Each structure stands twice: as C-alpha cells, then as structure tokens.
Amino acid sequence: MENSSIIKIEKLIKRFSVGKSEFTALNDLSLTVERGEFLGLVGPSGSGKTTLLNIIGSLDTPSQGKVTVIDQSIASLSHKQSAKLRNRHIGFIFQTYNLLPVYTVYENVEFALLLQKLSSSVRHKSVMDALEWVGLTDKVKSKPSMLSGGECQRVAIARSMVKRPEIVLADEPTANLDSKNSHHILQTMKDLNKELNTTFIFATHDEKVMKYLNRKISLEDGQIVKDEIIQHSKN
Amino acid sequence: MIRFLIKGILRDRSRSLLPVIVVALGVFLTVFMSGFFKGVMTDMIDMNAKFSSGHVKVVTRAYAENADQAPIDLAILGVSDLKNQLQSAYPDMEWVERIRTGGLLDVPDENGETRGQGPAVGTAIDLLSPESGEVKRMGIQNSIVKGRLPEKPGEALISDDFAEKFSVAVGDEVTLFGSTMNGSMMFHTFVVSGTLRFGNSLIDRGAIFMDLQDAQIALDMEDAASEILGYYKHQPYDDIAAQSLTESFNARYSVESDEFSPLMTRLAEDAGMADYLAIAENMVGLMIFIFVIAMSIVLWNTGLLGALRRYSEFGVRLALGEEKKHIYRTTIYEAILIGIIGSFVGTLLGVALSYRLQTHGWDFSELTGNIGMMMPSVFRAQVTPSMFYIGFIPGVIATVLGNALAGFAIYKRKTARLFHELEV
Known part of the structure; x- marks a missing residue:
C-alpha cells in the first residue's frame, strides 16, 4: 500500500460571526493526514472537531490558511466542484444514520452512484459489493424502519463506501449504538480501511472508538493539543 | 435519477397523496365557488329578467x-x-x-x-x-x-x-x-x-x-x-x-x-339593474379573487411546510454530493407535478359539482322565503370557461412558490450552516 499525504492543512483559522462579535472555532491549526490512516479527532464539545470535518468535507471554507484535500484547495472550489469532490472522493457517516426512510437498503446505497450517472449494471455490482462488506446482502429490499440501529449504521457505511471514496468522515458514528454494535461497526470500518486503503477520520467522544484508532488528535479550543500515533499489539 | 425521485414521491404519501389532496381540495373550492357565485348572480339577473325587465x-x-x-x-x-x-x-x-x-x-x-x-x-x-x-x-x-x-x-x-x-x-x-x-x-x-x-x-x-x-x-x-x-x-x-x-x-x-x-x-338599463350588474360582476370578481388569494396562501404554506419537512433529506443529498442547484430544481419539478395533478383533480371535481348544481340546483326556498330582494329560491351554479383554468393559479403557482421559498434557503445559505440546519 502506498502512503502519501491526502489532506494537508496549514495555519487554518475558522471564525464564525456570533451577533456582532466573532467566535474562533479553529485557531492556527496545521495537520497532515496520510492516505489509509484511521484517525480520530477527540476533544470536548466546542473544541472544533465538527468544524474541521466540515472543512475537510468541503461543506465549509477556511477563514484563513490553506486546506488541500486530494490535491484540491478547498477555499478555491466552486459549489459545483465541492459537490463533485464530495460525490467522488468523500463519504460521510452520521451519528443518526440519516438514511432516506422511503427507500430500500439497496436504493439508499445506490443513491450516490446515481449522481455519478453510472450504468445500472455497474451500480448493481457496486451496491452488492458494498452490502457484502457490511454483511447486509439479505436486507436489500428492507426499509430502514425494519432495521436495528446497528444495521442502519452498517447501511450508512455501505452508502459512504459504495463509491470507493478516498476519505470517509464519520461524526460520532457510534454515539447511538450499544457496545456490541459499536464494536461490530468499528471492526467493519477497520476492515475496509485495511482492504481498500480508505482514510477514515472520526470526530468522537466515545472511548470504544479509541482502541481502533492508529492516530489520535486531541483538540481544545480550536487547537491541536496532542497528536499521538497509537501502536496496537497484534493478537 | 428521475425514476429514483418518482419512487420517493409515490412511496412517501406525505410528499404525494397529502399535498395532492390539499391542492385538489383548494382548487376544488376555488373552482366550485367561482361557478357557484357566477351561477347565483346570473340567476338573480335572470329572475329579474323573467319577472320584470325581460x-x-x-x-x-x-x-x-x-x-x-x-x-x-x-x-x-x-x-x-x-x-x-x-x-x-x-x-x-x-x-x-x-x-x-x-x-x-x-x-x-x-x-x-x-x-x-x-x-x-x-x-x-x-x-x-x-x-x-x-x-x-x-x-x-x-x-x-x-x-x-x-x-x-x-x-x-x-x-x-x-x-x-x-x-x-x-x-x-x-x-x-x-x-x-x-x-x-x-x-x-x-x-x-x-x-x-x-x-x-x-x-x-x-x-x-x-x-x-x-x-x-x-x-x-x-x-x-x-x-x-x-x-x-x-x-x-x-x-x-x-x-x-x-x-x-x-x-x-x-x-x-x-x-x-x-x-x-x-x-342593464332597467331601474337599478346597470348598477346591480356592475356590482354583481365586481362582486363575483372580488369573491373569486379573495378565494384565489386565500387558497394561494394555504397552498403556499403547504408547499413551504412540505419542503421544510424534507430538510433532513436535502442535507443527506448534499453530503452525498448532489448539487444545491439540482436539489432546488428537483424540488420545483416535484411541486409542479404535484400542483398539476392536484389542480387537475380539483378542477375536475369543481366543474363536476358545478355542472350538477347547474342542472339540478340547490333548493333554498325555506331560507329565502322572507327575503324582500328579488332572488331565486333555487341556487344554480354556472359552468364557465374560466373554471377550467382558474384553479391552476393557486394550484400550481402557489404550490411552486411555497416550495421555491423553502428551497431558496438551500440555495442561498452556506453549505455548512445549511448542513447544520438540516439536522444532519
């Protein structure tokens, strides 16, 4: 597997207007993420985790500094280019799954591929592959309301992975799951990380996530206070 | 993509059946009241003609x-x-x-x-x-x-x-x-x-x-x-x-x-009839106008609420890489489709009931017995050509405007702020 820098952040500052004053969410933050990392952004609420994920995911732009994601400068992207970057290269996983309730598991996973205008046979193969990764090939016709929370999150993972993105951004993906399902989900993502060399970036408070990470970045008041490489012992 | 969206419309009754019913009901009332007012006014004029003025x-x-x-x-x-x-x-x-x-x-x-x-x-x-x-x-x-x-x-x-x-x-x-x-x-x-x-x-x-x-x-x-x-x-x-x-x-x-x-x-030249005809014409126009405006507000709100309810879905679609413009456009197309179907159904029902009332009438003789004004005791509606298009004003335009207004937020806001607002 080739390891190279996929995200490069230099002196990033993000300010938000709060009434007449300004709030600095990220303050002079610099960071480099290598391809294939399984990285966690940890820290208390308001430390800037979600803001940083939003900027990496081209949902927001920096106030100052430079953010390069897959060789594209986030600040200079148009709406259309941002959408294309998200559609082709970035997957999102949310705390509340956010599956579309009227569509089946298959259709939820297929949606991202429809935007890429792929043929139905290519879409079908990709969707079935993604559902196989998460072990839900027997639930293709089920609606989200018929699934457990763990199954819903596995569908969300399949949806984020079906287009084989280089980066997956996961905001508190285990917050609504019990311990068993959390470990199952995390193991699935870890396997995909190894198999496809996809870069995973988590924003999390959850201690269960920590033991899966190979890098943990602690944020406080919009700054990196600790950047640790975690070595896991092989069983 | 179109098939995907149509599947969504058909399966989500609150996105299809409910808005179609609301639009159809609004359009039905607009069309029927337009025919009813017109019919009653025409009957009143006709009654004067039969008894007095020719x-x-x-x-x-x-x-x-x-x-x-x-x-x-x-x-x-x-x-x-x-x-x-x-x-x-x-x-x-x-x-x-x-x-x-x-x-x-x-x-x-x-x-x-x-x-x-x-x-x-x-x-x-x-x-x-x-x-x-x-x-x-x-x-x-x-x-x-x-x-x-x-x-x-x-x-x-x-x-x-x-x-x-x-x-x-x-x-x-x-x-x-x-x-x-x-x-x-x-x-x-x-x-x-x-x-x-x-x-x-x-x-x-x-x-x-x-x-x-x-x-x-x-x-x-x-x-x-x-x-x-x-x-x-x-x-x-x-x-x-x-x-x-x-x-x-x-x-x-x-x-x-x-x-x-x-x-x-x-x-029209008979004693007071010119004024009466002018008043009748203006009253019918005014009543229809008020009704069209009222139904437009109702349907606008329906469209607005329908699109607001789907903010979470829009958030997911943004995250998956759909363009804001595309989401906005599909919302408008959907509103047009719902507006046309609802207006068609409402117009059909409105014209049908008006036609029934035109041929059979509605007997109000017990209520109008002591009224001193020369007016008919059986009210009839009148089917007019305008009834075939008047309902489409609130039905399509107001529904689309409501959706357009709700969708405007998607178009104008910064994606991250919107993403947060969309409860994703």
Missing part, C-alpha cells in the same frame, strides 16, 4: 319616464302590429306582452258586501294560449299552493298570503278595483282558480295574476299593453348583443319628439 323591453317613451308608477294610460297602442314587426325583425327572440297595474282587491261576503280589502299588484300575462311560454318562464305552475292554473277567461291566481289573510278559498270571487287606461273607474270580478307563493315577499304581497285578454277588457286596453318584453330564445342575457339590438330598434322606430313612439331598453 332581456330587452319595449315601452312608450312616456311610459319609460314614469315606469315606477306603471302608468297604463301611457301604454303601447297597436301592440299586436308592433309585436308582429318585432317577431319578424328579430326572430331569435321571443316577444311577449304584459300589463302591470295597481289597485285594490276586494273580497265580498255571502251578501256581496266587502269582507276584506287590500292593495293589489296586478300582472297580466298570456295565461290561456297553448303556445304561451309565460307560465313556464315565470315558474307559475310550481308556485301554485292551492288550486290550479286559470283555464278560461275570468279566472285569476292570487297571492297565497292574501288568500290566507282574508280567508279566500279556491272558487271564491274577488274584485279588482282600479282605473282604466282612459282614467275611468274600473272594477272587474275574477274567480280565484288558485293561490300562489313565489317565496319572495316583493312578488307575493297582494299579487294577482290574470290573463292578458281579461286585463285588456277590464282596463279598456284593446290591442294595448304596458310593455313588450323580449327574451333570447337560445342564450342567457348578453349585454353587448342586447345593446346592439336596442340601438338598431330605436334607430328604426323611436322618435324623440313623439312621446308615444316605442323605445327599447335593455336589462
């Missing part, structure tokens, strides 16, 4: 100036000749003679002495000729409470209110007192063949309906009549056509210096 009316110039007093001394002479000329010059119209007179109606006791007396409003129409359409036009048969239509000269119908008040039974005699065309005293006795109630106090109060020839004999009005009324045979009142007709007739027959020369007036 679609056009021919009287002498002097009579026209004093029409409020119904002066029979200023009636048209040589009326048969004039009527024949009208029938040959304007064959598309039906021409009828009428006499209006006032007087006292006297009810004698068994000794021939006055038992009761009251003011009477006499109307003489052609009751006895088999070819006469007057009985049908005025709805006399349906208004008879007791007895029957006059079948021979000397019989008359009187108001049921009057008959009740003075205990007049069918077969009794009543005497009409008044003055003849020449100013002499007139008294003429009629046998009551039946009693009438039109459900309108203006007409019912002291009314006596007699045959035209009886009135001509009683009032010394041989070959004379107060007025000749003209009715379009195959169409409702048309003011533009009526104006052209009156202009052509007056240019040919009416002489300004001769007060007994005939003068034709149209329904």
